[in-house]
Amino acid sequence: MNFPASVQEIIEVIGVSETAHLIKNLPTYRENMGGRAVERVILYVPKSVGPGHRLANILGLETAQKLCAGFGGETLKPANANCIERWERNTKILRMANEGVPSRIIARSFDLTDRQIRNIVRRSGNGGGELRGANDL
Template structure:
């Protein structure tokens, strides 16, 4: 399991890893010209109303956990795009192995079928691990003909 960046780990400690990744994945992205990358930000209100965005995304209980821990703060969680991309690609491979076509998978993930085929052609990270194979020793006996 990939480690979360510290900014996202703080959220995960409050609402759990999967919920934190879901939340970060739903936040709008903006481009930071001074940092040269895409960033997210999230304002956690000091008090919560039932129609608030966090309640709609996470439900009342998890939203309240965030409010009680981060209420009144602006959070800048990492986008976790690498983690999300790996999870997405893993699911694309699984759905393909289960018989879904590239077109169906593309519709499901909101991408082109060409991109799905490119992902399916890639070697999965877990298969890229280098495995050492020890050579076998061949014993020869002197004088054997």
């Protein structure tokens, strides 16, 4: 799956599942964009963290320190959790497809159409395995 650049740069430093966990645990705020409210996340990354720091509590100390090494002193504005949630959903769909579960059953489980399930599997490029880049789930 292609993630937005703002998420991909974090993934390159701490990994996919850690980035997913981080973004889902960040506070959100609403911003008015062209007449509609958009949910956003923002994160200031300190230059270093200790065991009791909020980032260490969310990610674990070692991963939080990796984040600081990569982005210390910067303010990150990653895309909201929608892309992460879609990636997690699609990874589950692909695992079920890989186990031989019929697409109509998978579709019912995720409140999607049979065609949407087939498209997700087709776009994954591997006929029912995990999404590309999903190997650290």
